[in-house]
Amino acid sequence: MNTGFVSSRQAWPLLGIGSLTALTILAALAAPDARPATIDPAAAPLLKKSFVHGREYFVLRSGRAMLIAQTDQTDVAPAFLYLLFDAQDNQQSARKERAYNFGDGQGFARSGLEVLLGEFAFTALGHQTQTRWVTCEGIPAAEAVWWAGGLRVTERILGLGSEGLFLRRVELASVNLGGPEPVRLRLWLPPGACAVRDGWLLQEGKGCRLALGAAGERPMKAVPELGCLDIGPLIVAPGESLTVDTLLLAQIPPGQALPALDLGDTFQKASAAWAGASTIATEDTTVRDIFDKARFGLPAMVADNGVMDAGIFEYGAQWVRDTSNTLLGLIHAGHFELARRGLSHVLEHMVNAEGNAMIAGAFDDPDREQFDQMGELIHALKAYRDWTGDDSLLREHRAELLALIERPLRPEYRDATGMLHNRREFWERTLDDAYELAYQTYVVLGLHDAVALAEPLGAQDRTDRWRAEAKRIHEAMLNHPTRSLVEGGRLIKRRSVSGDRVRTIRFPASAADVPLKTERVNLAEPDATMALPIAFGVVDPGSALARDTLDELEKLWNARWFGGGYERYHSSGQCDQPGPWTFASCFILRAQHEAGQFDRSRRTLEWLNTVQGGRTGSWFEEIPLVRSQASTAGIIPWTSGEISLFIVRHLLGVRFEEQTLVLKPAIYPNSPPLRADLRFHQGRLRLDIPGAGPMGSAKVNGQLVAADRDGAIRLPAAFAGGTVVFHSALR
Numbered sequence: 001m002n003t004g005f006v007s008s009r010q011a012w013p014l015l016g017i018g019s020l021t022a023l024t025i026l027a028a029l030a031a032p033d034a035r036p037a038t039i040d041p042a043a044a045p046l047l048k049k050s051f052v053h054g055r056e057y058f059v060l061r062s063g064r065a066m067l068i069a070q071t072d073q074t075d076v077a078p079a080f081l082y083l084l085f086d087a088q089d090n091q092q093s094a095r096k097e098r099a100y101n102f103g104d105g106q107g108f109a110r111s112g113l114e115v116l117l118g119e120f121a122f123t124a125l126g127h128q129t130q131t132r133w134v135t136c137e138g139i140p141a142a143e144a145v146w147w148a149g150g151l152r153v154t155e156r157i158l159g160l161g162s163e164g165l166f167l168r169r170v171e172l173a174s175v176n177l178g179g180p181e182p183v184r185l186r187l188w189l190p191p192g193a194c195a196v197r198d199g200w201l202l203q204e205g206k207g208c209r210l211a212l213g214a215a216g217e218r219p220m221k222a223v224p225e226l227g228c229l230d231i232g233p234l235i236v237a238p239g240e241s242l243t244v245d246t247l248l249l250a251q252i253p254p255g256q257a258l259p260a261l262d263l264g265d266t267f268q269k270a271s272a273a274w275a276g277a278s279t280i281a282t283e284d285t286t287v288r289d290i291f292d293k294a295r296f297g298l299p300a301m302v303a304d305n306g307v308m309d310a311g312i313f314e315y316g317a318q319w320v321r322d323t324s325n326t327l328l329g330l331i332h333a334g335h336f337e338l339a340r341r342g343l344s345h346v347l348e349h350m351v352n353a354e355g356n357a358m359i360a361g362a363f364d365d366p367d368r369e370q371f372d373q374m375g376e377l378i379h380a381l382k383a384y385r386d387w388t389g390d391d392s393l394l395r396e397h398r399a400e401l402l403a404l405i406e407r408p409l410r411p412e413y414r415d416a417t418g419m420l421h422n423r424r425e426f427w428e429r430t431l432d433d434a435y436e437l438a439y440q441t442y443v444v445l446g447l448h449d450a451v452a453l454a455e456p457l458g459a460q461d462r463t464d465r466w467r468a469e470a471k472r473i474h475e476a477m478l479n480h481p482t483r484s485l486v487e488g489g490r491l492i493k494r495r496s497v498s499g500d501r502v503r504t505i506r507f508p509a510s511a512a513d514v515p516l517k518t519e520r521v522n523l524a525e526p527d528a529t530m531a532l533p534i535a536f537g538v539v540d541p542g543s544a545l546a547r548d549t550l551d552e553l554e555k556l557w558n559a560r561w562f563g564g565g566y567e568r569y570h571s572s573g574q575c576d577q578p579g580p581w582t583f584a585s586c587f588i589l590r591a592q593h594e595a596g597q598f599d600r601s602r603r604t605l606e607w608l609n610t611v612q613g614g615r616t617g618s619w620f621e622e623i624p625l626v627r628s629q630a631s632t633a634g635i636i637p638w639t640s641g642e643i644s645l646f647i648v649r650h651l652l653g654v655r656f657e658e659q660t661l662v663l664k665p666a667i668y669p670n671s672p673p674l675r676a677d678l679r680f681h682q683g684r685l686r687l688d689i690p691g692a693g694p695m696g697s698a699k700v701n702g703q704l705v706a707a708d709r710d711g712a713i714r715l716p717a718a719f720a721g722g723t724v725v726f727h728s729a730l731r
Helices: 008-015 022-029 266-275 285-301 320-332 336-349 372-388 392-396 398-409 437-452 460-479 528-535 544-556 582-594 598-610 637-651
Strands: 056-062 065-071 080-086 114-117 120-122 130-136 139-148 151-160 165-174 181-188 195-197 200-205 208-215 220-223 228-236 241-251 279-282 422-424 430-436 494-496 654-657 660-663 674-680 683-689 695-700 703-706 722-728
Touching: 056 130, 056 139, 056 165, 056 285, 065 139, 065 151, 065 241, 065 285, 080 208, 114 151, 130 151, 130 285, 139 266, 151 266, 165 181, 165 228, 181 241, 208 228, 228 241, 279 285, 285 320, 285 598, 285 637, 320 336, 320 372, 320 637, 336 372, 336 392, 372 392, 372 398, 372 437, 372 654, 392 398, 398 437, 398 460, 430 437, 437 460, 437 528, 528 544, 528 582, 544 582, 582 598, 582 637, 598 637, 637 654
Parallel strands: 056 151, 683 722
Antiparallel strands: 056 065, 065 080, 114 120, 114 181, 130 139, 139 151, 151 165, 165 241, 181 228, 195 200, 200 208, 208 241, 220 228, 279 674, 422 430, 430 494, 654 660, 674 683, 695 703, 695 722
């Protein structure tokens, strides 16, 4: 046990217990002075912090219960703990202390597993605990491996079903024991009154019932007065291992019947559900692992009713943009049903009758609207229709969608250029009135996608005008003689309505140590949103304009830190969190790949895969550079969505033009073969890619299809799924 921990074992000599057998220890547990392992109260506040060096998270869900497993590399507390939230309450997850199992004084330290060996309660040590995602019969599980003396302890936590049930599978392996030893496991509920019912140790809380149990035939005892479940003694002989399945129930709302401790077919049903998601298989471990991490975590970040906290431990609020981009990732990972519920929630609760889109849980005035949100939502809806074939959401919500599409075309938001302008920029600072590059990009994208959705929207009579307005905005954005968002051969972020390029930023600082407070010159550029027109093809990725813009964006890499990643914009302009931003880095990643800059794209992807947060697939919004902001660096679902989108659309090259499925793989040079099994309509789209380089043809369900002049395979409109085997053009 590391310094700062106090074990209940340390209290036993004071009680005159001395050396106890395993059976008499159980009796001692019932003594009123017995306590679980505790942490130094001075260290407990560190558990509240979202960002601490080496701290990462896994997000899992069962029904309304969202479990966030926390892993640490430091030893302020047990290194593998969990927090429990209501996934449908986006405000609850804004702070750790709002979790159902967060207790005063000790935080959620009681959620750590204790392994008793020789009457000593071992818990996971940060510097000797290894964590990763694994699968148990196809079900994603957060795994932690650590040591209790000569025992190697492997914990795997996974969500089962939709009733708030989690399996905590514990494997004890005698790797370095000299002989057979009796071992016990102890699990704890938070402080509070507990009872035993139907084999469960349970605690009735406000809004949630927590319970512990175990499946299978193991000696165990529930001690309600301590909130403890004690399992054992278990005899582990040298070279042998045993597995114990423990259960955690977080019933939201409480009062429902308790499930049986026998898992029955729950495990099989969960395995079958996950089997429907999209997968890829390749020896390129970076590509395989980063896609797995994104697709495992995404379904846990969105509730079954579509609610999502855009910044876990940070915001506790909802944006149309964050939800749309997260759902876009869910679609590309094959989680269609959840994506549909998310889109339905957005349309029913986050877009009003005037077509205004929600920002941080509210609707802002026109001068501070985020015009990108229309394009992001329409783009996600088109992706959902394209991948699933289901256009019912479009038909059911025609009125609000037409209002959403038409809103940025209102004359009060535009001028003679045709471009939109207001005071709020993409990153939500309120500045002087100007044209924002990201807003023009997403409105052009949204209008083109709306044209493709015109039939289910009942808007065939509007398509000519939408095309014309998209062309007008696009042309002005790139070529207007005095107001274009191009200068010096590069895209620029923002131009004032008076015609001046916005070069510096003035905005209130959020803390004393951030750049807008400490530095006198605060630059507006470069800005990661300059990559978006390239990523979406609004600007030709092969053009000199794209190349020179991406060269300019390199100034954001490692700008004032070590370890890689891109800042969202020049750090000197930061009002709060300077540092490398993950989803901003994804914007640039996607543009780099579209432009064929595979060396830069690979470097960016490797950073995203290994950066703190990325190692578990729960990406922080940024890696903070100042102390004042570190405590509110939250987990951003949007980044997971960007990763899923990148792998399927940009690397595998699966996209839609109007309603035509277009395949143009762009895997990395020298990459090994790659196979993808993607959910598509009512079936599957299976891709077999032999390696890197241009494809000359493909066999589509056995029929040879030649690549177009641009190297793409275009599938017929009637294609409903099957297998596509690519053949390299170099053979």
